[in-house]
Amino acid sequence: MAGAYLDNNATTRVDPRVVEAMLPCFTECYGNAASSHGPGAAAARAVRGARQQVQALLGAASEHDVAFTSGATESIHWALQAALELRPGRDEVVVSAVEHPVVLATCAHLARREGLTVRTVGVDGRGRLDLAAYRRVLTERTALASMMWANNETGTVFEVVSLAALAHEVGALFHTDAVQAAGRVPLRLQGTPIDLLSLSGHKLHGPKGVGALYARSGLRLPPLFRGGRQERGRRAGTENVPGIVGLGRAAALALEHLDEEATRVRALRDQLEASLLARLEGCAVEGDTASRLGNTSCLTFEGVDGEELLAGLDRAGVAASSGSACASGQPEPSHVLRAMRVPPARLGGALRLSLSRDSRPDDAARVLEVLPPLVLALRAGRVTPPPPARAEEGVSA
Ligand code: PLP
Secondary structure (H helix, E strand, O other), rough: OEEEOOOOOOOOOOHHHHHHOOOHHHOOOOOOOOOOOHHHHHHHHHHHHHHHHHHHHHHOOOOHEEEEEOOOOHHOOOOOOHHHHHHHOOOOOEOOOOOHHHHHHHHHHHHHHEEEEEEEEOOOOOOEOHHHHHHOOOOOOEEEEEEEEOOOOOOOOHEEEEEEEHHHHHEEEEEEEEEOOOOEEEOOOOOOOOOOOOOOEEHHHOOOOEEEEOOOOOOOOOEEEEEOOHHHOOOOOOHHHHHHHHHHHHHHHHHHHHHHHHHHHHHHHHHHHHHHHOOOOOOEEEOOOOOOOOOOEEEEEEOOOOHHHHHHHHHEEEOEEEEEEEEOEEEOOHHHHHOOHHHHHHHHHEEEEOOOOOOHHHHHHHHHHHHHHHHHHHHHHOOOOOOOOOOOOOOOO
């Protein structure tokens, strides 16, 4: 049996139809989209087509609501900075404790540089936002609330439309990190109070190094980069036409496959989870099982070290992810699971399996073949794995 890739929340395989759409942009449609001659105009048309495809995925009112970026990390930086500029005099931002490190670190940096106060709202044991606390911290000092649409570790989905409406009640802007939600759940932004939204191409079978920031019609998004007139003067720099075209095609395909994510992928994930729970004691599903992405399974195993589990799975050809970020070579339990107050016995033994439309029953079968005996062997101290090759320090995907 071949290897199984179950780390689609880290990144997805680029759909061959996306590659096909991108290739002519390197050698045929290679003009600079800002040039006024024919090849430039052809590139500009390709960029416009992609913008409309992303608009459709978002269900946005206008193609002008979409600005292309180098990925969600850039989009999030732009959104947070923009919100502070758009709400001068307000000196607080509100985030959840389970946001991606991009949001948390950027807010912490802005707090140091601009003297902002960051109000962090906790979650319960299932990863659900403490709504009462959220209401309490929203005040007339709040410039922005940033709440993720779906959590990258547990898949827990927040009710972002209602959260945005509450932020508007105090005159604050609302941003959502929809990196894991885009292409997995319908977004339908038009008419919602969501002001800003970030996404990344490589999480939806598109290329790496390209993403988008949505800013609702009527919001005067301040520039991120100054210079050229690209992105309506808001993000100077020659457009990454192949990447943008790839993101556009990926968005169109994601829209076509949305039902499959909700049905086939979800059913495969549910079967896999149920089979694992039936075979192993001391194993729990973390996150809000009533409101969760269909592709994500965050599991914890008592008496097992998550890093050793991951290394054992890797040796057996199963690519997954642990619920930890490695800092200075010392794996730290994830801030998400800590915020959920997962008991210490399970905290160190976290495993994230994330599926996609590429996932097949064979992938689940491979996990079922390898994981239960591995967990038992680790618990019995029968596995002495070699030190795992470390990814870059502190990276969380
Ligand atoms: N937000 C979430 C929820 C993510 O999962 C990721 C990537 O793992 C990011 C933001 C950052 O995305 P990128 O690395 O593509 O900029």
